[in-house]
Amino acid sequence: MRIVIVGGVAGGMSAATRLRRLMEHTEIVVLERSGHVSFANCGLPYHVGGVIEERSALLLQTPQSLGARFGLDVRVGQEVAGIDRAARTVRVRDLATGREEDLGYDALILSPGAGPVRPPVPGIERALVLRDVEDTDEVVAAVAGARSAVVVGGGFIGVEVAENLVHRGLQVALVEATEQIMAPLDPEMVEPVHARLREHGLDLRLGSAVTEVGERTVTLADGTELPADVVMAAVGVRPDSTLARAAGLEVGPRGGIVVDEHLRTSDPDIYAVGDAVEKKDALDGSATLVALANTANLQGRLVADVIAGLDVADRPVLGTSVVGVFGLTLASTGWSEKRLRAAGRPYRAIHTHPANHAGYYPGAEGMALKLLVDPETDAILGAQGVGGAGVDKRIDVIATAITGGLRAADLAELELAYSPLYGSAKDPVNMLGYIDRNHRDGLVETLQWHELQERLDAGATLLDVRTPGEHESMPIPGGINIELDRLRDRIDELPEGELVVHCQAGLRGYLAARVLEQHGRHAVNLDGGYLTWAARPPRAVAVAGSAADGTGAAGDDADRGSSAG
Amino acid sequence: MRIVIVGGVAGGMSAATRLRRLMEHTEIVVLERSGHVSFANCGLPYHVGGVIEERSALLLQTPQSLGARFGLDVRVGQEVAGIDRAARTVRVRDLATGREEDLGYDALILSPGAGPVRPPVPGIERALVLRDVEDTDEVVAAVAGARSAVVVGGGFIGVEVAENLVHRGLQVALVEATEQIMAPLDPEMVEPVHARLREHGLDLRLGSAVTEVGERTVTLADGTELPADVVMAAVGVRPDSTLARAAGLEVGPRGGIVVDEHLRTSDPDIYAVGDAVEKKDALDGSATLVALANTANLQGRLVADVIAGLDVADRPVLGTSVVGVFGLTLASTGWSEKRLRAAGRPYRAIHTHPANHAGYYPGAEGMALKLLVDPETDAILGAQGVGGAGVDKRIDVIATAITGGLRAADLAELELAYSPLYGSAKDPVNMLGYIDRNHRDGLVETLQWHELQERLDAGATLLDVRTPGEHESMPIPGGINIELDRLRDRIDELPEGELVVHCQAGLRGYLAARVLEQHGRHAVNLDGGYLTWAARPPRAVAVAGSAADGTGAAGDDADRGSSAG
Structure with a gap:
């Protein structure tokens, strides 16, 4: 029996090594297009x-270390050009020699990952991407002689790359088409990151479209020319489903390979895992x-279990995601408020501003937290x-807790x-739980930062219960x-x-x-207080009111997919 | 209506402030024996x-700040000398003047906390304890002119106090009667803490009983005399149920006040919360x-909810507990292996030695983790x-996850x-989950560090699969x-x-x-590898075989009870 795996990072390599642990005597061949397997993508x-x-x-x-330890037949620089499902063979092209040959399989696992999207603007072919070790070498070489860089796209990769180019001493601009970076999160949670990036000298261009990539510049829609010895394209990733499509396998509405809970594609002998497949949203x-x-x-491990006959199913x-940038941590799980609004789902939002540990112990650091809850069921969204x-x-x-x-x-x-x-x-x-109980039990009514102006316009009085000193400053x-x-x-x-x-937090x-309520007055509390209000995006109306920001699936923009971490 | 609360820290003050939020127009009196309320005990x-x-x-x-913000009548330096349940009054003694008076209540909440235990040895009255701000003042004064200290007891408080006395530049000995400090944890998890304490110059005396506290020394059972300008008693805490006992309220087998799920004592008008009450173990x-x-x-919050008529119940x-000492973190939740063994409950133990983050990113720190699982149900214990x-x-x-x-x-x-x-x-x-699945699915059989010698004595061969260099060193x-x-x-x-x-981890x-199994050989893996084995206690047989170590309830030794954190 021979199992062939296309893609030697994350999902593919997890599948290969797990298969070996379960099936000592099976031939396992891993085909990887790039020159490296199991590298630290993240x-x-x-x-x-x-x-x-x-x-x-x-x-x-390395292919050698994986051979010695796991008895895997790992072949790098090998592209799979096609699948003959009837014959159960893949056509393998050696990228160095161009030679092609057929390789038979009893089971085939596709783990091609997701590829960077390049925005369709003139000159974009000059932009570099960061997907594998070869890309990294190219970027390192380009950065060596450079003084300026433009990163196009403010998702995880874009932000991490921008931070690292600043570390390298470059003058860096980050261009993001929407009004905020890190699309899976809500704007008032991302605003502190915008501020932190700017504090570190990054030229952050929100709501800006790139219209052209020139030889040493990037031009924006408003005519601005940004100096750009290096241009990085980081507008997102797209499932690499080319091979699956060509083989007639079912591809889903979001462009990913469709698999069942056993990670089987529409062909029962072909499985797929990782960034290239569509998942089912937990909510x-x-x-x-x-x-x-x-x-x-x-998924890599699960597909091995399925092939070996263990009783498992995908979930x-x-x-859940996180990014660290200039000492700031930004993390999220589940749905955002804007996504809930766009989907028309009822929710309640709770904002807090706690410290990471007791304030009386030295070194406490502040954070902002946000919880989204189903008001009917009290489920965490x-x-x-x-x-x-x-x-x-x-x-x-x-x-x-959600899980x-x-x-x-x-x-x-x-x-x-x-x-x-x-x-x-x-x-x-x-504390989030305590506050939620107050909502559940009808002890408090709150207003969100983006609802304040409308309420005041309707005649409500805004009462600041902080000290006069806080009120003034x-x-x-x-x-x-x-x-x-x-x-x-x-x-x-x-x-x-x-x-x-309202107060501070x-x-x-x-x-x-x-x-006030117990003295017969109706009072609504501004959720998260001044601090959440102060973190509202500058163009609040546009962002809060726009359903378009919320249509992307959570994590769409994330790319921690092919790490072997 | 008047609600009287005995004890103005943690549970008591949580109850008082929550009651005010729910019952604006009720008289709330808080009686605190010490001179301070709501202080940072931890x-x-x-x-x-x-x-x-x-x-x-x-x-x-302060009583003033609580009066201004919450309209609470907070009285410090007031001891409650007795409860007249029929008359629904408490007898309050002013500790400054000695004057006593009766105070009526409609509901009474007892939150007296837990008091430090002093081991019954001659001279122990010289030992200081650390329960409230007055104690702290006394310790700070005593330490000022001191060069040496002996801390008796290696629980949370003992360890934290010992560390802080080292910070003060004292020569410090920590005397612990059993073979390990931090009783709620298993010995191989605590051994790294023993090592860390010693690295910082602490004279750690395990398996040592104090027989006498002298004027400037502490004498151990083996005759050793330790220099001790300061002696701290930290052998544990005991629920302060004196008042409840005297009033004829039910006290449980472990010495704590008995309450129902609504935190009511055996008298329906009297409630009790916090360290003084017995809880129900989750397992x-x-x-x-x-x-x-x-x-x-x-519990403080819950009792307020109960009195206000909200639908809540105690759990x-x-x-779960944690202590930090000299940069090392030691934490646990649920039951330990020794407690499971003592109770005769079946379990499987899993040890790992991961890093806190990806090893290829600079600054990764190592840790040891241990998971205890019910082998029948796969529940986390x-x-x-x-x-x-x-x-x-x-x-x-x-x-x-357990919750x-x-x-x-x-x-x-x-x-x-x-x-x-x-x-x-x-x-x-x-990873703990992945390993557990391997156990559940019968893919691996492991041996614990304390089972190794017996198996080798029975004729098994020990095979080290690390590199020759690791094997030798x-x-x-x-x-x-x-x-x-x-x-x-x-x-x-x-x-x-x-x-x-076995290997390293x-x-x-x-x-x-x-x-080996798939080549027809029976092989058992040493759980946690060399690292867990190397962390075994020096007197392994005594510790691993003793049921006595396991009879204490988890957290018995903890005292984070009266913090207002």
């Missing part, structure tokens, strides 16, 4: 930046593209975080490891100020009608709203 | 060490003591971690936030060496009979076992 931007100094650190395995079951390395690795995906240390931990805990079917209210009761070095006695995740225009600790005494001073209360506003 | 050791420089940082609220439903601040805070506890960055994250994720009812095999599929800065494409938690005595990559070729060289394979051993 490390490529960091080698460009010199953060990962040694190129060799990216090369986790609504729709077809989605999630180009993430952990998903690819999991829907949440699309998504979460996002941005800030310093501990953001990734909170998103991981919430992703696990475990916990309700948002259950987050209050999670027993998380607490000492003042690591968290708070009421951990930020617990960080105002939301149009508000009056009575600090919380004096509110009970001064309640008669308040004008009639609806009150929108949301807690005092909630306390004030409780006081 | 920060006290760090103020002793000067890590938290300002004493004021520990004082999160077996038994009565347990968990003195942790998050649990106390949660069983896992007892407990987890422990020790090492550098990221240990707390993994334990939190597993604690959340969500996930099986160990489900850990493989968790979608955790991955980038090379934060994790691995196969996160350490995912880090040997397990009695083993032969064939490195994994040459195993298939040299399989005929192996002696007959059972094989125990367990992975190559597993690969070797799969090869």
Whole structure:
């Protein structure tokens, strides 16, 4: 029996090594188009930046090491030009010699990954991409003599590449067609990243389309010419389904190969895994593209289990992701608010601004968290975080809670490891649960930052319950100020009608709203307080009101797919 | 209506402030014996060490600030001397004047916390404890002129205090009666902490009983006299149930106040919360003591909800905990292996030695993880971690998985936030799930470090599949060496009979076992490899074989109860 695997990174190599552990005596051939297998794809931007100094650190395995350890027949520089499904053969082209030959298979696994998309503008062929080790070598060489760079696209790869080009000392512009980078997240969560990028000298161009790539420049739609010794295309990735299409295998609405829960394509002898296949969304079951390395690795292992006869099945995906940039962490799981709005799904949003650990212990770092909850069932629909240390931990805990079917209210009761070095006695995740319970039990009504203006226009009074000092130095225009600790005494001073209360982060506003409600006044709390409001995007109306931003599947823009990490 | 609360930290203050949010017009009186309420209990050791420089940082609220914000009547220096349940009054003693008066209540909440235990040895009255701000002042004063200190007891508080006394420049001995500190964890997970303490100059005395506290010394059972300008008693805490007992309220087998799921004591008008009450263990439903601040805070809030008529109920506890000491993190959730053994519960243990993030990204730190699983149901029974960055994250994720009812095999599929800065494409938690699946599916049989000698004595051959260099520099005595990559070729060289394979961390051993099994040889993999074996306690037989170590409830030794964090 011979199993042939097309693609020797992440999913493909996970499948190959797992197959060997389960089937010692089966012939396993891995065909890889590039010159390397099992390389650290997610490390490529960091080698460009010199953060990962040694190129060799990216090369986790070689065909030789995989042969010695796993008895795998790994062939690099080999492109599969076609599949003869009737004959059960693949046509293999040696890229060095151009010679082709047929190779028979009993089972075929496709793991071709996803390829970078190039925007269709004149001159774009000069733009470099970052998909494999050869690309990286090319970028490193180009950067060596360069002084300026333009990165086109503000997704994970674009942001990581831009940061690393800054590390290299280049003058870097990042051009993003929409009003925010990191499309899977909501704008008020991404705004701190915009600020951080600019603080580090990056020329961030939002809402800007590239119209032409010149010899040493990039031209934007508004006529701006950006200096660009190097141009990087990072507008996203697309499933590499060319081979599957040519073989007549079913390809889905989002352009990925269609597989069943056993990762079988429409041909029962052909399987597919990783970035190239369509997954099922964990929230609504729709077809989605999630180009993430952990998903690819999991699928690689599962397909081996299926072929070996173990009882396993693939699962829907949440699309948890994280990026670190200039010391800031940005992470998310599940759906964003804009995506929920675009889909017309009801939700409640909760914003908080906790510290990663007890404030009285030195070195506490701040973060912003956002939780999205189904108001009917209290199911957790998504979460996002941005800030310093501990953001990734909170998103991981919430992703696990979603997978475990916990309700948002259950987050209050999670027993998380607490000492003042690591968290708070009421951990930020617990606090989200506490706040959700207040919503569930009807104890508080909140307003989102993008709903404020409309409410004020309708005649509501904005009441700032912070101290006078805070009110003066960080105002939301149009508000009056009575600090919380004096509110009970001064309640008669308040004008009639609806009150929108706010504070710095949301807690005092909630306390004030409780006081007011129990004194017979209707009060709505501005969710996340001044801090969330202050992180609103500059062009708030356009972003908050646009359904178009929300139509992309979560993680569409991600590309951690072919890492062997 | 008047609600009286006894105890103004953690549980008590959480109850008071939540009650105010729910019941604006109710009289709420908080009676606190010490001079401070709502102080940062978990920060006290760090103020002793000067890590938290300002004493004021520990004082999160004052009676005045709580009065202004929450309309609470907070009275410090007030001891409750007795409860007249028939009259529904408490007798309140003013500790400054000695004057007593009766105070009526409609509902009474007891939140007295847990008090430090002093071992019954001559001279122990000289030993200081660390429970409140006054204690801290006393310790700070005593340390100022001191050169040496002995800490009696190696639980959370003992370890944190010992570390902080070292920070202060004292010569410090830590005396622990059993063979390991941090009783809730297993010995091989704690051994790295022993090593770290010693590296920092701490005189660690395990298996040592204190027989006498002298004027400037502490004497051990073996006759050793340790210099001790300062003596700290930290052998554990005991629920402060004196008042409840005296009032005839039901007290449980472990000495804590008995409450129902609505936190009601045996008197329907009296509630109790926090470290003083017995909880229900999440695994077996038994009565347990968990003195942790998050649990106390949660109960404080719940009791307020109950009194206000909301539909809530208390939950069983896992007892997740963490301690940081000299840069090392030690964390656990659920049951330990020794506790499972003592209870006669079947389990499988899995040890791994991952890095906190991708090894090819600079700065990766190592850790050891341990997972305990029910072999029948695949339920997660407990987890422990020790090492550098990221240990707390993994334990939190597993604690959340337990609460969500996930099986160990489900850990493989968790979608955790991955980038090379934060994790691995196969996160350490995912890896535990992958390994568990191999057990579940019968693909591997493992042996624990404490079972090795017996198996070798019975005639098994120990096969080291690491490289010759590793084999020579880090040997397990009695083993032969064939490195994994040459195993298939040299399989005929192996002696007959059972094989125990091992490598450095367990992975190559597993690969070797799969090869051997599929070539018709029976091979058992040493779980966690050389690294886990090397972390075995020096007196392994005594520790591994002793049921006595396992009879304490998880978290018995913890005291994060009265923090207001």
